Amino acid sequence: MSTNEVTIIGTGPAGLTAAIYAARAALNPVVYAGVQHGGQLTTTTEVENFPGFEHGILGPKLMTDMTAQAERFGTKINYEEITKVDFSSQPLKLWAGDHLIESKTVIIATGATAKTLGLKSESKLMGRGLSTCATCDGFFYRNKRVVVAGGGDSAMEEANYLSKICSEVILIHRRNDFRASKIMAERARANPKIKIMTPWIVEDTISDETGLTGLKLKHAETGETKNLETTSLFMAIGHKPNSDLFKPWVDTDSHGYIKTTNHTATKTPGVFAAGDIADPLFKQAITAAGLGCQAAIQASKFLEGH
């Protein structure tokens, strides 16, 4: 069995950017796409903040183009999921089901999945009123009333961010108390553009052919129901980093994000982490791509030294 120079797990902006750099450095990267080839951006419509596209670009189109760019330089993409790894010795070992892969370096770019409320219409309305990212989608709702659901720091941050762009932010939480840190919750409470509704639950969406038009709410204590008119709901209940598989071989923070030192290096020599999986803070396509670039260059330097 031949040993890969670089194996990349994930085909979001981080994985594909790493592939472009590794392929152009003649490292013949082998990429595993997992269940969501193209990553999170395949679930959205307009991406207006990725540089190079004056009028924006559709998320799926951006990822198709990134894939083609990586393939043009010889990247091999496998549409399989990595199900097990053993990084205890060189060569590093990975499995896609029964299929064993050996590699001198691995770039983990498996992303962090946004948690959602589990509403029936989520897949239909994502990018058409439903969002999990205020930095990404807030601008589409400038000067409009928006709703944020959640009670942790992410929700407070999203609400504060949106209050600078939107006319009114309604922050809905199922409990009276917020899980958020005191300072973040107080900042949200003191913000005159944020109206807090607790304890209310978002039960369902109302929509027409244009997308979301309102929400069906239920009071968590009295059971009272009402409809709220809005064209956007930001679900801000955190992310789940896809790092479980790698935990024995990398350090993670309390939420599961991979901790890196010296840019993208993990505690295991030859194993690098890039993109949302290692970035609890920014979680943007451009930052993921930047980390993918760094990981590929660091993998290349590691190979030169070995």
Ligand SMILES: Cc1cc2nc3c(=O)[nH]c(=O)nc-3n(C[C@H](O)[C@H](O)[C@H](O)COP(=O)(O)OP(=O)(O)OC[C@H]3O[C@@H](n4cnc5c(N)ncnc54)[C@H](O)[C@@H]3O)c2cc1C
């Ligand atoms: C609805 C939505 C809209 C967004 N809009 C914007 C925007 O406008 N602008 C912006 O900058 N950002 C936006 N973002 C955020 C952006 O999508 C992410 O920051 C970015 O995709 C992170 O890239 P990534 O490569 O780290 O991971 P991801 O895009 O999450 O990709 C992860 C990849 O890893 C793969 N994977 C996971 N586990 C395995 C495994 N075990 N084996 C093999 N493969 C695996 C997945 O299949 C996927 O290919 C948006 C996010 C969402 C959800």
